[in-house]
Amino acid sequence: MTRLSLAWITASTLGATGLLGATALLGSPALAQSAAAAAKPVSIETMNDLALAAAVNVCELAVEQKLPVQNGVISNAKAITYVVSSVHGSEIAGTGKLEASQIVNGTIVQIVGRVKQGCYAKITAADKKFVDEVIAQFTAQANKQQPKK
Structure with a gap:
């Protein structure tokens, strides 16, 4: 049984070299110029x-292509992080x-x-376990940060 942790996901999938590699791979003069310009924060x-x-992409890949949800989630999170970092x-x-x-x-x-709201009923048991563990870890971390009454 693999113990999932958000820190593990970050360390294993999006280290500094991973983000720099994505930047180098996708880099272009236009992106470099937009990153150099004064960045405006991305809205909520x-x-x-x-x-x-x-x-939606993760669900499509998981249900139709049988790609593990964890792989789709990590790939999409890296893409969004790249946009937020380079553009914003x-x-x-x-x-x-x-x-x-x-x-x-x-x-x-x-x-x-x-994913839990959208396609949870259609994904594999292993994918459901990943989804449930991420949500449980987030909930536990949020509860730790709540001020005690």
Whole structure:
């Protein structure tokens, strides 16, 4: 049994070299110029739209192509993190500048939550386990951060 942790996902899939590699692979003069320009934080609405589009993609790949949900979630989280980092200077409205690991972890949670709402009944037991573990870990972390009464 593999113990899943959001920190593990980040460390294994989106290290600095992974993000730099994606930047180098996708880099172009236009992207370099837009990254150099004063970046405007990405709105919460746009982040929600990106997470929804990613979840639809994950569901399509999982149900139709039998790609493990974890693989689809991680790939989409990396893509969204790349956009937020290169186009928006790693800033999401109301949060300030974030580390890539913070963006990817938050994005994973957002995508997984939408997968749970969208295609959970159609995915494999292993994929359901991944979804449930991510949600449980996020819930546990959120509960730890709640002030005690």
